[in-house]
Amino acid sequence: MKVFRDLAWFFKQEKKAYLSGIFMLFLVAILQLLPPRVIGIVADEIGARTLTLGKLGLWIAVLIVAGLLMYVFRYYWRIYIFGASVKLARILRTRLYEHFTKMSSHFYQRKRIGDLMAHATNDIQAIQQTAGSGVLTLVDSLLTGGFVIIAMATTISWKLTLIALLPMPIIALLTNWYGTKLHARFKKAQEAFSFLNDKTQESISGIKVIKTFGQEKEDINDFKKLSDEVVEKNIAVAKVDSLYDPTISACVGISFFLSIGFGAKFVLDGSITLGDLIAFNTYLGLLIWPMLAFGWFFNIVERGSASYDRVSRLLNEKIDIKDHEHAIIESPKGNIEVNIAKFCYPDNEKTVLKNIKFTLGQGKTLGIVGKTGAGKTSLLKLLLREFEGYEGEIRIGGKEIKEYRLNALRKAFGYVPQEHFLFSASIKENIAFAKPDASEEEIHLAAKIAAVHDDILGFAEGYDTVVGERGVSLSGGQKQRISIARAILLNPEILILDDSLSAVDAKTEETILASLKENRQGKTTIITAHRLSAIQHADLIIVLDEGKIAQQGVHKTLMKEDGWYKDMYLHQQLEALVEHGG
Ligand code: UTP
Ligand code: MG
Numbered sequence: 004m005k006v007f008r009d010l011a012w013f014f015k016q017e018k019k020a021y022l023s024g025i026f027m028l029f030l031v032a033i034l035q036l037l038p039p040r041v042i043g044i045v046a047d048e049i050g051a052r053t054l055t056l057g058k059l060g061l062w063i064a065v066l067i068v069a070g071l072l073m074y075v076f077r078y079y080w081r082i083y084i085f086g087a088s089v090k091l092a093r094i095l096r097t098r099l100y101e102h103f104t105k106m107s108s109h110f111y112q113r114k115r116i117g118d119l120m121a122h123a124t125n126d127i128q129a130i131q132q133t134a135g136s137g138v139l140t141l142v143d144s145l146l147t148g149g150f151v152i153i154a155m156a157t158t159i160s161w162k163l164t165l166i167a168l169l170p171m172p173i174i175a176l177l178t179n180w181y182g183t184k185l186h187a188r189f190k191k192a193q194e195a196f197s198f199l200n201d202k203t204q205e206s207i208s209g210i211k212v213i214k215t216f217g218q219e220k221e222d223i224n225d226f227k228k229l230s231d232e233v234v235e236k237n238i239a240v241a242k243v244d245s246l247y248d249p250t251i252s253a254c255v256g257i258s259f260f261l262s263i264g265f266g267a268k269f270v271l272d273g274s275i276t277l278g279d280l281i282a283f284n285t286y287l288g289l290l291i292w293p294m295l296a297f298g299w300f301f302n303i304v305e306r307g308s309a310s311y312d313r314v315s316r317l318l319n320e321k322i323d324i325k326d327h328e329h330a331i332i333e334s335p336k337g338n339i340e341v342n343i344a345k346f347c348y349p350d351n352e353k354t355v356l357k358n359i360k361f362t363l364g365q366g367k368t369l370g371i372v373g374k375t376g377a378g379k380t381s382l383l384k385l386l387l388r389e390f391e392g393y394e395g396e397i398r399i400g401g402k403e404i405k406e407y408r409l410n411a412l413r414k415a416f417g418y419v420p421q422e423h424f425l426f427s428a429s430i431k432e433n434i435a436f437a438k439p440d441a442s443e444e445e446i447h448l449a450a451k452i453a454a455v456h457d458d459i460l461g462f463a464e465g466y467d468t469v470v471g472e473r474g475v476s477l478s479g480g481q482k483q484r485i486s487i488a489r490a491i492l493l494n495p496e497i498l499i500l501d502d503s504l505s506a507v508d509a510k511t512e513e514t515i516l517a518s519l520k521e522n523r524q525g526k527t528t529i530i531t532a533h534r535l536s537a538i539q540h541a542d543l544i545i546v547l548d549e550g551k552i553a554q555q556g557v558h559k560t561l562m563k564e565d566g567w568y569k570d571m572y573l574h575q576q577l578e579a580l581v582e583h584g585g
Contacts, residue, residue, distance in 0.1 A: 004304070005308060006130075006133055006137075006304060006307050006308035006311050007133075007137075007304075009308075009311055009315070010091070010130075010133070010134060010311075013091050013094070013134065014134075017087040017090065017091075020083045020084070020086060020087040021083070021084065021087060021138065023079070023083045024079075024080040024082075024083030024084035024087070024138075024139075025080075025084075025142050027076040027077075027079045027080035027083065028076075028080050028139070028142050028143050028146055029146055030072070030076045031073050031076045031077055031080070031147075032143070032146040032147045032149075032150045033150060034069045034072055034073050034076070035073070035147060035150070035151075035289060036150055036151065036154045036286075037065065037066070037069045038066055038069065038285070039154075039282045039285035039286050039289065040154070040158065040282055041062050041065060041066055042278075042281060042282060042285055043276075043278040043279055043281050043282025043283075043285070044062070044278060044282075045059065045062055045278075046277060046278035046281045046282075047276050047277065047278030047279075048278075050276070050277055050278065080139070084135055084138055084139055085135045085136075085139075087134065087135075088131050088132070088133075088134040088135030088136075088138075089131065089135075091130065091131055091134045092127050092128070092130070092131040095127050095130060095131075095314060096123060096127050098318060099122065099123055099127070099314065099317065099318065100123070102317070102318055102320075102322075103119065105322045105325070106320070106322060106323075107322075107323050107324045107389060107390070108384070108389045108390065109323060109348075109349050109390065110320065110323070113350075115197075115201040116201065116204050116205075117197065117198075117199075117200035117201025117202065117203065117204040117205065118197040118198075118200065118201050119317075120200055120204065121193070121196055121197040121200040121201075122197075122313060122314055122317055125193065125196055125197075125200075125310070126193065126310035126311075126313050126314050127310070127314065129193075129303075129306045129307045129309070129310035130307050130310050130311050130314065132303050132306070132307060133303055133304055133306075133307025133308070133311070134307075136299070136303050137300060137303040137304050137307055139296075140296040140297065140299050140300035140303065141297075141300050141304075143293065143296055144292075144293035144294070144296040144297040144300060145293075147289065147292065147293045147296075148290060148293035148294070148297075151286050151289045151290055151293070152164060152168065152290075154286060155167070155283060155286045155287075158282075159275060159279045159282060159283045159286075160269060160274065160275050160279070160283070162265075162269075163262060163265055163266055163269060163275070163283060166261050166262070166265045167258045167259075167261050167262040167265075167283075167287060168258065169257075169258075169261060170254035170255075170257045170258055171254070173250075173254060174250065174251065174254050174294065177246075177247075177250055178247070178297065178298065178301060181243055181244075181246060181247055181298075181301060182301045182305055184243045185240065185243050185244065185301065185302060185305040185306075186305045186308065186309060188236070188239045188240045188243060189240055189305050189306045189309040190309045190312075191236045191239070192233070192236040192237050192239070192240050193306075193309055193310060193313065194236075195229070195232045195233045195235075195236040195237075196233055198229050198232070199226075199229045199230060199232070199233050202225065202226055202229050203226070206222055206225075206226065244302055247298040247301075247302075248295060248298060251291070251294045251295055251298060252291075254294075255287070255290065255291050255294065258287055258290075259284065259287060262280075262283060262284060262287055263280075263284070266280040266283060266284070267280070323391070324388060324389070324390075324391055324409065325409070326408050326409055326410075327405065327406065330406060330407060330408040330409075330411075331402065331406055331407045331408060331411065332408055332411055333407075333411060334407070334411045334412070334414045334415040334496065335399035335400045335402065335404065335407055335411070335412060335415050335496070336365065336399070336400050336415065336496050337365050337399060337400025337401060338362055338363065338364050338365050338398075338399070338400065338401070339362070339363040339365075339369075339386070339397070339398070339399050339497070339527065340361075340362045340363075340396075340397070340398040340399075340401075341359055341360065341361055341362075341363075341382075341386070341397050341398075342359070342360050342395045342396055342397070343356050343357075343358070343359040343360075343382075343385065343393050343394070343395040343396075343397070344357070344358060344393075344394040344395040345357055345358075345393065345394045345395070346381065346385060346390070346392070346393035346394070346395075346550075347392070348381075348390070349390070349392060354550060355378050355381045355550050356378045356381055356382060356385070356393070356550045356551075357550050357551050358551055358552070359382060359395075359550075359551075359552055360552070361543065361545060361552070361555060363527065363529075363542075363543055364542070365400075365525075365527060366524070366525040366526055366527055367527060367528075367541075367542040367543065368527070368528045368529075368530065368538075368540070368541040368542050368543075369527075369528070369529045369530070369541055369542070369543050369544075369545065370530050370531075370532065370537070370538025370539070370541035370543070370544040370545070371383075371529065371530070371531040371532075371538075371544075371545050371547060372531065372532060372533070372535060372538060372544065372545070372546055372547070372568070372571075373545075373546050373547035373548055373553070373567070374547075374548065374567075375533075377547040377548055377549060377550065378547050378549075378550040379501070379502075379531040379547055380421055380501055380502075380531070381550075382547070383418075383499055383501055383529065383531065385397060386404070386416075386499070386529075387412075387413065387416060387418060387499075388404050388405070388409065388412055388413075391405065399412075399415070399497075414495075415495060415496040415497055416495055416496070416497050416498075416499060417489075417490030417491065417492075417493045417494075417495030417497070417498045417499065418490060418499045418501075419483075419486050419487050419489075419490045419498075419499065419500050419501060419503040420486075420501055421501040421502045421503075421531075423482060423483055423486035423503070424486075425470050425477070425482055425485060425486070426470075427469070427470070428469065428470070429464075429466065429467045429468060429469050429470075430459055430462075430465075430466050430467070430468050430469075430470060430485060431446055431466040431467060433470065433485055433489060434446050434449055434450060434466075434485060434488045434489050434492055435489075435492065436489050437489065437492070437493055438492055438493055441492055443466075445492060446466065446488075446492065447466075448522075449488040449489075449491040449492035450466075450484075450485075450488045451518070452487075452488070452491050452515070452518040452519060452522055453484045453485070453487040453488035453491055453515060454484060454507070454511050454514045454515045454518070455481060455484035455485055455487075455488055458481050458484070459485075470482075470485075478506075479506040480506040480507045480511075482506075483503055483504075483505070483506045483507065484507065484511075484515075486503065487500065487503055487515070491519075491522075494523075494526070495526070496526060496527060497526070497527040497528070497529065498519075498523065498526065498527070498528045498529070499528075499529045499530075500528070500529070500530045500531070500532075501531050502531050502532060502533065503530075504516075504530075504532060504534070504537050505532070505533065505534070509534070509536060509579065512534070512536065512537055513536075516537065516540070520540075534575065535568070535571060535572050535575055536575070539558045539572075540558070541557070541558075542557065543555065543556075543557065544556060544557060544558060544561060544568070546561070546566070546567055546568050548567065553566065553567060554566050554567065554568055
C-alpha cells in the first residue's frame, strides 16, 4: 500500500477525475444490488402464484433501466480512472526523460541502456496500472463487496450472511501472505526483464559485428539464456499468483455450501422465503468478482510498487554536474587557460591527465596530438565540463568554466566527438540538429565547409535523404563530415574536432582545413589528430604522452626538437611518399 502513499501527490492532482470515477463505481455497486433482489421477489411471486403479466413487465423494465444505467456509469468510470492513470504515465515518463538528459557521461558509463529503457517502458506501465486498475480493483471490490454484504445482511438475514462469510478470514490471511511473496518475485522478474532488454538492445545495435564474426549462434544462446530467465522469474510470479484464484473459488464454494445448507433450514423454519434464498445465492455469486478483484489488486499493486521503487531510485540519483547558484548566463568567450594538476575518471584510480598547463588565445587554433590513449579526448571532455573531478582549473575569458551555466558553456562549443552519431532523420535535419531554424543556405554552406556538399547532392534525395539508424547507408567519411557540418553550422566560439578528419583522405582534409581557416576568422578551433598534417598549421601544438605534456610549441620549433613530433612527422611524410608511388 506504500505505493499509494507515494502516489498521493498524483491522486491529489487528479482529485476530480478520481472522485468522479469513484462516484460512478459507487452508483454501479448500488445498481448491481437490484437484479438479485428482483429475481428473489419474482421467485416468491411465482411461488405464491400472485405474479401477473403487468408486474412481470414492471420488474423487467426495472432490470432494463438498471442495466442501461450501469452501462453508462461503467463507461464513465473507465474514462475517468483509466484516463487519469495515463496522465501519470506521461508525467513520470517526462520526468525520467528530463532526468536522463541532465545526467552526466559518468551516469551513462555506469548504466546499461536496456535497463534505462526498461524503466521508461515496463516500470512506468506497471505504475500506471497501479493508478488505474489498482485503484479500480480496490475501490470496486470494497464497494461492491461491502454493499452486497450489507444487502445480504439487512434485506435477507444477517445470521445467514455471517455463516456464509465464515471462510473470509482465511482469504484475508492468504492474501497477505501472497502479497509479500509476490513483491519479492516481481522485483526479480523486472530485473530479469531489464537484463533481457539490455541484451536485445546491444545485440541489435551490434548485429553487424555479430554477423561478421559469425557469432549468431552464440548470441542466440546468450539471448535464450536471458529469455529463459525472464520466463522462469515470471513463472515464479505466476506460481504464487495462480494460487489466489483457486483459493477464492474454493472459499466461495464453501460459502455456497454453507448458505444452501443453512439457508434451506431457515426456509423450512420460515425465517426466510424461498425467494430470499435464491436472492441470497445470487448475491453470493456477486461476491466472487470483488474477491477476485482483490487478488488482482494485490498483484497490480505489488508490481507497481516494485516498479515505483526502481523508478524512484533512478530519479533520486544525484545530478553530478549542475549549475551553481549564481552561474553566469552569458556564453564564455576569450582566452582558454588550462591548468590541470591531476585528473582521474570516477571509479578509476589511474591518472589520465597530469600537469597540463597552457593558454590558448581567443581565435587561435590548437592542435593536440599524441599516441592513442594519451589523454587527448579526456582533455576535451574536461573542457566541455563532462567531468568535474579534477584538481586545478580551466578558465575561458578569465572565468572558471564551472562558473558558467552549463547550457551557456556548451553553447560556446561546436563539438565533433570522436565517436560521431547521426540520428534517424534526413541529412538536412542531422546538420541542423542544434539549430533547427537554420536556412537552406546556412546548411549548404556548413556542408560545403565540411566538404560533404557534393557527396550529399549525389544522393537520390539530396539533403532530404534519410540516414538509417546511425546512418547505415553512408560511408564512414561521409558520416564524419556530416557531423563536422553539424558543428560548423553553429559557427561556435570554439570548434572542437576530436579526430574528426581520420576518415577522409589527405586532400579532403586539406580542403576542409582551408575552408575552416577562411570561415572561422577570430574563432577558436581545437583539433586532435593522428595525422600531423591536420594540425601542423596550428598556432599551438601540444604533444601528450601518458597524460602529460611531452612537447609544446608550433610546427617549426617542434621540428627542431628531437622527440615524438619530429619522428612522427618524418615518418608520416615518408609514408605519404610511398603511397604516392615516390
Ligand atoms: P583518451 O580517450 O583521452 O585517449 O583516454 P586519446 O588520447 O583520446 O586516445 P585516442 O587517440 O582517441 O585513441 C586516455 C586514458 O583514459 C582512459 C583510457 O583507458 C586511456 O588510458 N579512460 C578513457 C578511462 O579510464 N575512462 C574513460 O571513460 C575514458
Ligand atoms: Mg580520443
